[in-house]
Amino acid sequence: MIVMGIESSCDETGVGIVDWDGEGVTLLADEVASSVDEHARYGGVVPEVASRAHLQAIVPTMTRAREAAGIDRPDAIAVTIGPGLAGALLVGVAAAKAYALAWDVPLYAVNHLGGHIAADTLEHGPMPPAVALLVSGGHTHLLGVENLSQPIVEMGTTVDDAAGEAFDKVARLLDLGYPGGPALDAIARDGDPEAIAFPRGMTGPRDAPYDFSFSGLKTAVARHVEKRVRAGLPVSVPNVAASFQEAVADVLTAKALRACADRGVDTLVLGGGATANSRIRSLAIERTAAAGIDLRVPKPRLCTDNGVMVASLGAHVIAGGAPPSPLTVATDPGMSVQISKL
Numbered sequence: 001m002i003v004m005g006i007e008s009s010c011d012e013t014g015v016g017i018v019d020w021d022g023e024g025v026t027l028l029a030d031e032v033a034s035s036v037d038e039h040a041r042y043g044g045v046v047p048e049v050a051s052r053a054h055l056q057a058i059v060p061t062m063t064r065a066r067e068a069a070g071i072d073r074p075d076a077i078a079v080t081i082g083p084g085l086a087g088a089l090l091v092g093v094a095a096a097k098a099y100a101l102a103w104d105v106p107l108y109a110v111n112h113l114g115g116h117i118a119a120d121t122l123e124h125g126p127m128p129p130a131v132a133l134l135v136s137g138g139h140t141h142l143l144g145v146e147n148l149s150q151p152i153v154e155m156g157t158t159v160d161d162a163a164g165e166a167f168d169k170v171a172r173l174l175d176l177g178y179p180g181g182p183a184l185d186a187i188a189r190d191g192d193p194e195a196i197a198f199p200r201g202m203t204g205p206r207d208a209p210y211d212f213s214f215s216g217l218k219t220a221v222a223r224h225v226e227k228r229v230r231a232g233l234p235v236s237v238p239n240v241a242a243s244f245q246e247a248v249a250d251v252l253t254a255k256a257l258r259a260c261a262d263r264g265v266d267t268l269v270l271g272g273g274a275t276a277n278s279r280i281r282s283l284a285i286e287r288t289a290a291a292g293i294d295l296r297v298p299k300p301r302l303c304t305d306n307g308v309m310v311a312s313l314g315a316h317v318i319a320g321g322a323p324p325s326p327l328t329v330a331t332d333p334g335m336s337v338q339i340s341k342l
Protein backbone atom coordinates (compact mmCIF):
# COMPACT_ATOMS: atom_id res chain seq x y z
CA MET A 1 0.00 0.00 0.00
CA ILE A 2 1.43 3.33 -1.09
CA VAL A 3 0.61 6.31 1.14
CA MET A 4 1.29 9.96 0.36
CA GLY A 5 1.66 12.36 3.30
CA ILE A 6 1.12 16.10 3.08
CA GLU A 7 2.49 18.51 5.70
CA SER A 8 1.91 22.28 5.84
CA SER A 9 1.44 23.16 9.51
CA CYS A 10 4.26 25.69 9.82
CA ASP A 11 6.94 26.88 7.38
CA GLU A 12 7.70 23.63 5.54
CA THR A 13 5.67 22.32 2.62
CA GLY A 14 6.34 18.60 2.78
CA VAL A 15 5.15 15.77 0.56
CA GLY A 16 6.35 12.27 1.37
CA ILE A 17 5.52 8.87 -0.07
CA VAL A 18 5.96 5.55 1.73
CA ASP A 19 5.27 1.92 1.01
CA TRP A 20 3.62 -0.11 3.80
CA ASP A 21 4.48 -3.82 3.56
CA GLY A 22 2.20 -5.05 6.35
CA GLU A 23 4.74 -4.51 9.11
CA GLY A 24 6.58 -1.29 8.47
CA VAL A 25 7.25 1.56 6.08
CA THR A 26 9.84 2.16 3.38
CA LEU A 27 10.58 5.66 2.15
CA LEU A 28 9.90 6.24 -1.54
CA ALA A 29 10.01 10.06 -1.70
CA ASP A 30 10.62 12.94 0.68
CA GLU A 31 10.25 16.41 -0.85
CA VAL A 32 10.32 19.54 1.30
CA ALA A 33 10.12 23.22 0.34
CA SER A 34 10.88 25.58 3.23
CA SER A 35 10.01 29.27 3.54
CA VAL A 36 12.42 29.73 6.47
CA ASP A 37 14.53 32.27 4.55
CA GLU A 38 11.48 34.47 3.94
CA HIS A 39 10.84 34.66 7.70
CA ALA A 40 14.44 35.39 8.68
CA ARG A 41 14.18 39.18 8.44
CA TYR A 42 11.14 39.17 10.77
CA GLY A 43 12.90 37.03 13.40
CA GLY A 44 10.11 34.45 13.46
CA VAL A 45 7.54 32.67 11.29
CA VAL A 46 5.01 35.12 9.78
CA PRO A 47 1.77 33.16 9.25
CA GLU A 48 0.64 35.06 6.14
CA VAL A 49 4.04 34.65 4.50
CA ALA A 50 4.00 30.93 5.32
CA SER A 51 0.51 30.45 3.82
CA ARG A 52 1.48 32.14 0.56
CA ALA A 53 4.67 30.12 0.33
CA HIS A 54 2.67 26.88 0.82
CA LEU A 55 0.30 27.93 -1.97
CA GLN A 56 3.21 28.42 -4.36
CA ALA A 57 5.02 25.26 -3.30
CA ILE A 58 2.30 22.66 -2.82
CA VAL A 59 1.64 21.49 -6.39
CA PRO A 60 5.30 21.48 -7.53
CA THR A 61 6.30 19.63 -4.34
CA MET A 62 3.60 17.00 -4.94
CA THR A 63 4.76 16.57 -8.52
CA ARG A 64 8.40 16.18 -7.48
CA ALA A 65 7.46 13.57 -4.86
CA ARG A 66 5.43 11.51 -7.34
CA GLU A 67 8.28 11.65 -9.86
CA ALA A 68 10.85 10.67 -7.22
CA ALA A 69 8.71 7.71 -6.13
CA GLY A 70 7.94 6.80 -9.74
CA ILE A 71 4.20 6.63 -9.10
CA ASP A 72 1.21 8.19 -10.75
CA ARG A 73 -1.03 8.17 -7.72
CA PRO A 74 -0.90 6.70 -4.18
CA ASP A 75 -3.41 4.27 -2.65
CA ALA A 76 -4.23 6.76 0.16
CA ILE A 77 -3.45 10.30 1.24
CA ALA A 78 -2.66 11.36 4.81
CA VAL A 79 -2.60 15.03 5.74
CA THR A 80 -1.73 17.07 8.83
CA ILE A 81 -4.86 18.84 10.10
CA GLY A 82 -3.28 20.23 13.29
CA PRO A 83 -1.80 21.54 15.46
CA GLY A 84 -0.32 24.40 13.47
CA LEU A 85 -0.96 27.73 11.78
CA ALA A 86 -4.56 28.00 10.57
CA GLY A 87 -3.87 29.45 7.12
CA ALA A 88 -0.88 27.19 6.53
CA LEU A 89 -2.83 24.03 7.43
CA LEU A 90 -5.66 25.02 5.07
CA VAL A 91 -3.36 24.85 2.06
CA GLY A 92 -2.19 21.29 2.67
CA VAL A 93 -5.65 20.07 3.65
CA ALA A 94 -7.30 21.67 0.58
CA ALA A 95 -4.69 20.05 -1.67
CA ALA A 96 -5.13 16.67 0.03
CA LYS A 97 -8.91 16.79 -0.41
CA ALA A 98 -8.68 17.87 -4.04
CA TYR A 99 -6.25 15.09 -4.95
CA ALA A 100 -8.15 12.47 -2.92
CA LEU A 101 -11.30 13.38 -4.83
CA ALA A 102 -9.62 13.52 -8.23
CA TRP A 103 -7.74 10.23 -7.74
CA ASP A 104 -10.61 8.57 -5.90
CA VAL A 105 -8.39 7.49 -2.99
CA PRO A 106 -9.20 7.64 0.76
CA LEU A 107 -8.13 10.61 2.87
CA TYR A 108 -6.76 10.30 6.43
CA ALA A 109 -6.49 13.39 8.61
CA VAL A 110 -3.65 13.01 11.11
CA ASN A 111 -1.97 14.86 13.95
CA HIS A 112 1.34 16.62 13.34
CA LEU A 113 2.84 15.57 16.68
CA GLY A 114 2.05 11.91 16.04
CA GLY A 115 3.80 12.38 12.71
CA HIS A 116 6.99 13.48 14.43
CA ILE A 117 7.01 10.21 16.37
CA ALA A 118 6.16 8.10 13.31
CA ALA A 119 9.14 9.66 11.49
CA ASP A 120 11.41 7.47 13.58
CA THR A 121 9.97 4.24 12.15
CA LEU A 122 11.39 5.18 8.74
CA GLU A 123 14.86 4.88 10.15
CA HIS A 124 14.59 2.46 13.05
CA GLY A 125 11.66 0.20 12.18
CA PRO A 126 8.52 -0.66 14.18
CA MET A 127 8.03 1.33 17.39
CA PRO A 128 7.80 -0.42 20.77
CA PRO A 129 5.89 1.27 23.62
CA ALA A 130 7.87 4.46 24.22
CA VAL A 131 8.07 7.97 25.56
CA ALA A 132 8.63 10.66 22.93
CA LEU A 133 10.26 14.01 23.59
CA LEU A 134 9.35 16.50 20.85
CA VAL A 135 11.25 19.76 20.79
CA SER A 136 10.92 22.25 17.96
CA GLY A 137 10.31 25.92 17.28
CA GLY A 138 6.61 25.50 17.99
CA HIS A 139 6.40 22.51 20.33
CA THR A 140 7.76 20.97 23.51
CA HIS A 141 5.95 17.78 24.49
CA LEU A 142 6.50 14.62 26.45
CA LEU A 143 4.24 11.97 24.94
CA GLY A 144 3.41 8.40 25.85
CA VAL A 145 3.06 6.04 22.87
CA GLU A 146 1.61 2.55 23.15
CA ASN A 147 1.57 1.96 19.43
CA LEU A 148 1.23 4.28 16.47
CA SER A 149 -2.34 3.37 15.57
CA GLN A 150 -3.58 4.11 19.11
CA PRO A 151 -4.19 7.54 20.67
CA ILE A 152 -1.05 9.15 22.07
CA VAL A 153 -1.04 10.30 25.70
CA GLU A 154 0.20 13.78 26.43
CA MET A 155 2.25 13.57 29.63
CA GLY A 156 3.43 17.17 29.65
CA THR A 157 4.12 20.26 27.59
CA THR A 158 5.54 23.75 27.95
CA VAL A 159 3.53 26.27 29.93
CA ASP A 160 5.09 29.15 27.95
CA ASP A 161 7.81 29.14 25.23
CA ALA A 162 8.73 26.10 23.15
CA ALA A 163 12.33 24.94 23.58
CA GLY A 164 13.36 25.92 20.02
CA GLU A 165 11.64 29.28 20.49
CA ALA A 166 13.72 29.84 23.64
CA PHE A 167 16.88 29.06 21.64
CA ASP A 168 15.79 31.52 18.96
CA LYS A 169 14.96 34.28 21.49
CA VAL A 170 18.20 33.90 23.43
CA ALA A 171 20.16 33.76 20.15
CA ARG A 172 18.50 37.01 19.14
CA LEU A 173 19.45 38.60 22.46
CA LEU A 174 23.04 37.53 21.79
CA ASP A 175 22.86 38.88 18.20
CA LEU A 176 23.32 35.46 16.60
CA GLY A 177 20.68 35.82 13.83
CA TYR A 178 17.57 33.73 13.00
CA PRO A 179 16.88 30.88 13.36
CA GLY A 180 19.37 31.14 16.15
CA GLY A 181 19.39 27.59 17.52
CA PRO A 182 22.18 26.26 15.27
CA ALA A 183 24.32 29.42 15.76
CA LEU A 184 23.89 29.27 19.52
CA ASP A 185 24.82 25.58 19.52
CA ALA A 186 27.99 26.35 17.53
CA ILE A 187 29.18 29.20 19.76
CA ALA A 188 28.37 27.24 22.93
CA ARG A 189 31.12 24.77 21.98
CA ASP A 190 33.67 27.41 23.02
CA GLY A 191 31.96 28.15 26.32
CA ASP A 192 31.77 26.70 29.82
CA PRO A 193 28.34 25.15 30.53
CA GLU A 194 28.88 25.68 34.26
CA ALA A 195 29.98 29.32 34.03
CA ILE A 196 26.56 30.71 34.94
CA ALA A 197 23.98 28.88 37.06
CA PHE A 198 20.80 29.60 35.09
CA PRO A 199 17.48 28.42 36.59
CA ARG A 200 15.90 25.07 35.71
CA GLY A 201 12.20 25.96 35.32
CA MET A 202 9.40 23.73 36.67
CA THR A 203 11.70 21.43 38.60
CA GLY A 204 10.41 22.20 42.10
CA PRO A 205 8.72 19.49 44.20
CA ARG A 206 5.28 21.04 43.59
CA ASP A 207 5.72 21.53 39.85
CA ALA A 208 4.04 19.27 37.32
CA PRO A 209 6.60 16.49 36.75
CA TYR A 210 6.47 16.51 32.96
CA ASP A 211 5.75 20.16 32.17
CA PHE A 212 8.35 22.69 31.04
CA SER A 213 8.86 26.43 31.35
CA PHE A 214 11.52 28.34 29.46
CA SER A 215 10.42 31.96 29.80
CA GLY A 216 12.02 32.42 33.25
CA LEU A 217 15.28 31.05 31.86
CA LYS A 218 15.12 33.45 28.91
CA THR A 219 14.53 36.36 31.33
CA ALA A 220 17.43 35.20 33.51
CA VAL A 221 19.73 35.28 30.47
CA ALA A 222 18.51 38.79 29.57
CA ARG A 223 19.06 39.99 33.18
CA HIS A 224 22.55 38.51 33.27
CA VAL A 225 23.52 40.28 30.05
CA GLU A 226 21.93 43.62 31.09
CA LYS A 227 23.61 43.55 34.49
CA ARG A 228 27.06 42.97 33.04
CA VAL A 229 26.61 45.64 30.37
CA ARG A 230 25.38 48.17 32.96
CA ALA A 231 28.35 47.45 35.19
CA GLY A 232 30.70 47.93 32.23
CA LEU A 233 31.78 44.26 32.37
CA PRO A 234 32.37 42.10 29.30
CA VAL A 235 29.76 39.48 28.35
CA SER A 236 31.15 36.09 27.34
CA VAL A 237 28.73 35.01 24.61
CA PRO A 238 30.15 31.44 24.52
CA ASN A 239 29.69 31.07 28.29
CA VAL A 240 26.15 32.49 28.25
CA ALA A 241 25.24 30.25 25.29
CA ALA A 242 26.77 27.13 26.85
CA SER A 243 25.17 27.73 30.27
CA PHE A 244 21.75 28.45 28.74
CA GLN A 245 21.97 25.36 26.52
CA GLU A 246 22.98 23.24 29.50
CA ALA A 247 19.92 24.40 31.46
CA VAL A 248 17.57 23.50 28.58
CA ALA A 249 19.19 20.14 27.87
CA ASP A 250 19.29 19.26 31.58
CA VAL A 251 15.57 19.84 32.17
CA LEU A 252 14.44 18.21 28.91
CA THR A 253 16.43 15.03 29.39
CA ALA A 254 15.84 14.73 33.15
CA LYS A 255 12.07 14.93 32.65
CA ALA A 256 12.14 12.56 29.67
CA LEU A 257 14.02 9.96 31.72
CA ARG A 258 11.58 10.34 34.59
CA ALA A 259 8.67 9.90 32.17
CA CYS A 260 10.20 6.65 30.87
CA ALA A 261 10.64 5.33 34.40
CA ASP A 262 7.10 6.30 35.45
CA ARG A 263 5.52 4.74 32.34
CA GLY A 264 7.69 1.67 32.67
CA VAL A 265 9.01 1.85 29.10
CA ASP A 266 12.58 1.34 28.00
CA THR A 267 12.53 3.34 24.77
CA LEU A 268 12.89 7.12 24.40
CA VAL A 269 12.27 8.69 20.98
CA LEU A 270 13.42 12.22 20.15
CA GLY A 271 11.83 14.37 17.45
CA GLY A 272 11.51 17.99 16.28
CA GLY A 273 14.09 20.37 14.85
CA ALA A 274 15.69 21.29 18.19
CA THR A 275 16.88 17.69 18.68
CA ALA A 276 19.65 18.73 16.27
CA ASN A 277 21.13 20.46 19.33
CA SER A 278 24.43 18.81 20.21
CA ARG A 279 24.00 19.09 23.99
CA ILE A 280 20.41 17.79 24.01
CA ARG A 281 21.70 14.82 22.01
CA SER A 282 24.80 14.13 24.09
CA LEU A 283 23.00 14.44 27.41
CA ALA A 284 20.18 12.20 26.12
CA ILE A 285 22.76 9.61 25.04
CA GLU A 286 24.56 9.81 28.39
CA ARG A 287 21.46 9.61 30.57
CA THR A 288 19.62 6.90 28.60
CA ALA A 289 22.77 4.77 28.58
CA ALA A 290 23.10 5.15 32.35
CA ALA A 291 19.44 4.20 32.83
CA GLY A 292 19.49 1.26 30.39
CA ILE A 293 17.00 2.98 28.06
CA ASP A 294 17.08 2.52 24.30
CA LEU A 295 17.38 5.95 22.62
CA ARG A 296 15.98 6.47 19.13
CA VAL A 297 16.93 9.72 17.39
CA PRO A 298 16.09 9.99 13.70
CA LYS A 299 18.52 11.86 11.44
CA PRO A 300 17.94 15.65 11.39
CA ARG A 301 16.15 15.56 8.03
CA LEU A 302 13.44 13.36 9.59
CA CYS A 303 13.30 15.40 12.84
CA THR A 304 12.22 18.65 11.19
CA ASP A 305 8.83 19.02 9.54
CA ASN A 306 8.37 16.84 6.46
CA GLY A 307 5.72 14.93 4.54
CA VAL A 308 7.14 11.47 4.93
CA MET A 309 6.45 11.47 8.68
CA VAL A 310 2.79 12.19 7.89
CA ALA A 311 2.76 9.37 5.34
CA SER A 312 4.31 7.01 7.90
CA LEU A 313 1.74 7.89 10.56
CA GLY A 314 -1.04 7.58 7.96
CA ALA A 315 0.16 4.08 7.03
CA HIS A 316 0.12 2.99 10.70
CA VAL A 317 -3.36 4.48 11.23
CA ILE A 318 -4.73 2.74 8.12
CA ALA A 319 -3.12 -0.55 9.13
CA GLY A 320 -4.76 -0.16 12.55
CA GLY A 321 -8.13 -0.25 10.81
CA ALA A 322 -9.21 3.39 11.15
CA PRO A 323 -11.90 4.52 8.71
CA PRO A 324 -11.01 7.31 6.25
CA SER A 325 -11.86 10.91 7.12
CA PRO A 326 -14.72 12.58 5.28
CA LEU A 327 -13.79 15.11 2.60
CA THR A 328 -15.46 17.71 4.82
CA VAL A 329 -12.88 17.20 7.60
CA ALA A 330 -11.77 20.56 9.02
CA THR A 331 -8.35 21.83 9.99
CA ASP A 332 -7.76 21.95 13.75
CA PRO A 333 -5.03 24.53 14.51
CA GLY A 334 -5.20 23.96 18.28
CA MET A 335 -5.49 20.17 18.01
CA SER A 336 -4.41 18.33 21.11
CA VAL A 337 -2.54 15.08 20.97
CA GLN A 338 -4.52 12.32 19.38
CA ILE A 339 -3.42 10.29 16.50
CA SER A 340 -6.08 10.79 13.85
CA LYS A 341 -9.26 12.75 13.37
CA LEU A 342 -12.08 10.50 12.26
Ligand code: ATP
Pocket residue numbers: 009010011135136137138139163164165167168179180181182185272273274275276277278303304305
Ligand atom coordinates in the same frame (compact mmCIF):
# COMPACT_ATOMS: atom_id res chain seq x y z
P1 ATP B 1 7.13 22.76 14.41
O1 ATP B 1 7.21 23.46 15.71
O2 ATP B 1 5.84 22.90 13.71
O3 ATP B 1 7.54 21.32 14.50
P2 ATP B 1 9.28 24.51 13.51
O4 ATP B 1 9.53 24.95 12.11
O5 ATP B 1 8.95 25.54 14.49
O6 ATP B 1 8.18 23.40 13.40
P3 ATP B 1 11.53 22.79 13.30
O7 ATP B 1 11.66 23.18 11.85
O8 ATP B 1 11.25 21.38 13.63
O9 ATP B 1 10.51 23.71 14.06
O10 ATP B 1 12.85 23.22 14.07
C1 ATP B 1 13.32 24.54 14.06
C2 ATP B 1 13.68 24.94 15.46
O11 ATP B 1 14.75 24.13 15.95
C3 ATP B 1 14.14 26.38 15.55
O12 ATP B 1 13.60 26.96 16.71
C4 ATP B 1 15.66 26.24 15.64
O13 ATP B 1 16.30 27.31 16.28
C5 ATP B 1 15.79 24.97 16.43
N1 ATP B 1 17.09 24.35 16.20
C6 ATP B 1 17.58 23.83 15.06
N2 ATP B 1 18.86 23.40 15.22
C7 ATP B 1 19.17 23.64 16.53
C8 ATP B 1 20.33 23.42 17.34
N3 ATP B 1 21.44 22.87 16.85
N4 ATP B 1 20.27 23.80 18.64
C9 ATP B 1 19.15 24.34 19.15
N5 ATP B 1 18.04 24.59 18.45
C10 ATP B 1 18.05 24.24 17.16
Ligand code: MG
Pocket residue numbers: 010011012137273304305
Ligand atom coordinates in the same frame (compact mmCIF):
# COMPACT_ATOMS: atom_id res chain seq x y z
MG1 MG C 1 10.43 24.64 10.48
Ligand code: FE
Pocket residue numbers: 112116136272304305
Ligand atom coordinates in the same frame (compact mmCIF):
# COMPACT_ATOMS: atom_id res chain seq x y z
FE1 FE D 1 6.84 19.96 13.66
